[in-house]
Amino acid sequence: MQGFWFGKSVVVPGGAGFIGSSVVDELVVNGASVSVIDDESSGDLSRLASHQGRIAIHRSDLCAIDLAALFRGADAVLNLAGMAPGLTPDELRHERLYHGNLQIADAVLAAALAAEVPRLLVVSSSCVYPDDAPVPTPELSIDGSAPESANRGYGLAKREIERRATAAAGGPTRITVARPFNACGPRDQAYGPGAHVIPSLLGKILDPAVPEVVVWGSGRQTRSFIDVRDAARAMLLLVERHPVPEPVNIGSDDEIPLGDLVRLLMELSGVFKPVRFDLTKPEGALRKSCDSSWLHELTGFRPEYEAKRSLRDIVTARLANRECSCPVRVG
Numbered sequence: 001m002q003g004f005w006f007g008k009s010v011v012v013p014g015g016a017g018f019i020g021s022s023v024v025d026e027l028v029v030n031g032a033s034v035s036v037i038d039d040e041s042s043g044d045l046s047r048l049a050s051h052q053g054r055i056a057i058h059r060s061d062l063c064a065i066d067l068a069a070l071f072r073g074a075d076a077v078l079n080l081a082g083m084a085p086g087l088t089p090d091e092l093r094h095e096r097l098y099h100g101n102l103q104i105a106d107a108v109l110a111a112a113l114a115a116e117v118p119r120l121l122v123v124s125s126s127c128v129y130p131d132d133a134p135v136p137t138p139e140l141s142i143d144g145s146a147p148e149s150a151n152r153g154y155g156l157a158k159r160e161i162e163r164r165a166t167a168a169a170g171g172p173t174r175i176t177v178a179r180p181f182n183a184c185g186p187r188d189q190a191y192g193p194g195a196h197v198i199p200s201l202l203g204k205i206l207d208p209a210v211p212e213v214v215v216w217g218s219g220r221q222t223r224s225f226i227d228v229r230d231a232a233r234a235m236l237l238l239v240e241r242h243p244v245p246e247p248v249n250i251g252s253d254d255e256i257p258l259g260d261l262v263r264l265l266m267e268l269s270g271v272f273k274p275v276r277f278d279l280t281k282p283e284g285a286l287r288k289s290c291d292s293s294w295l296h297e298l299t300g301f302r303p304e305y306e307a308k309r310s311l312r313d314i315v316t317a318r319l320a321n322r323e324c325s326c327p328v329r330v331g
């Protein structure tokens with residue numbers, strides 16, 4: 001059966017990124033005609049190698065080109081370009097991530113409106129929620145609170161991006177706003193300042209030069225992860241069925257303590273080492289988990305990949321050396 005995306009012309013800024021490349025996979029499977037714009041600042045076009053010759057690729061900084069010209073005639077723009085926080089806790093990141101993310105989102109929003117693209121996906125983040133948000137976190141009002149303190153510049157940028165999307169609604173461009181929680185999957189960023197928690201822990205487990213795995217904090221802090229393939233599918237469903245700028249969570253409520261996550265990664269990889277919990281280092285929020293009931297109500301979405309299957313795929317890809325090793329330019 002031909003679905004909503006079949007035959008549609010879709011532009012994906014940030015399509016070489018971790019989530020963007022899974023969105024491209026999903027669009028191609030659904031019969032869309034896809035163009036990617038990516039400068040590889042934190043992405044890697046090799047993630048799209050399996051689509052070579054079947055999608056158009058513009059290797060450019062989207063802030064430095066005539067985006068509206070590229071968007072003209074497209075049925076949808078799904079903006080996955082952005083600057084993700086990663087694990088490096090340098091203090092200057094707040095300023096950098098605030099301005100960088102606003103600049104990227106503004107350029108895409110302005111061009112999509114100018115080109116009157118019928119559908120636009122704006123990607124926010126769970127970092128818009130305050131530290132004391134209930135867990136699992138539903139789409140609660142964030143007015144009058146501060147965003148997650150550990151990622152305040154990034155969270156403030158995402159809040160501002162949501163506001164601008166709301167202000168821009170009502171014209172010919174119908175806007176969807178997604179608030180993803182932590183995504184995980186086989187092509188996640190494994191190295192550099194943009195590395196995420198699972199590939200980074202796995203790297204420490206597999207590196208023969210690392211004698212013990214050090215986990216920041218007690219290891220009792222919980223996180224929940226949605227497989228990136230599920231996150232991509234949820235985004236397409238939301239654009240199709242909820243083209244209004246009321247932000248919708250995308251994530252999982254399957255919480256796992258970081259200590260248990262390390263042990264599970266060791267079991268799956270067959271490499272066992274001592275684990276040390278460094279209580280002198282910050283452990284971030286005690287719990288993070290997503291209430292995605294509204295996403296389910298709006299779209300019928302249910303995840304296909306349960307946590308253990310995702311982790312097994314991540315370990316298998318890493319052992320086969322298929323993870324993304326792209327260097328991350330910070331600036």
Ligand SMILES: NC(=O)c1ccc[n+]([C@@H]2O[C@H](COP(=O)([O-])OP(=O)(O)OC[C@H]3O[C@@H](n4cnc5c(N)ncnc54)[C@H](O)[C@@H]3O)[C@@H](O)[C@H]2O)c1
Pocket residue numbers: 013014015016017018019020037038039040041042043044060061062063080081082083084104123124125126179180181182183184189194
């Ligand atoms: N990964 C997660 O768990 C997560 C969670 C919440 C929100 N998000 C959001 O989802 C989006 C995608 O995240 P991701 O994890 O895939 O990040 P990513 O860094 O892997 O992907 C971002 C992509 O955007 C590209 N890019 C950045 N600036 C660009 C520019 N000026 N011109 C062209 N391309 C540019 C990068 O090269 C990269 O390919 C971001 O907006 C991020 O804030 C991600």
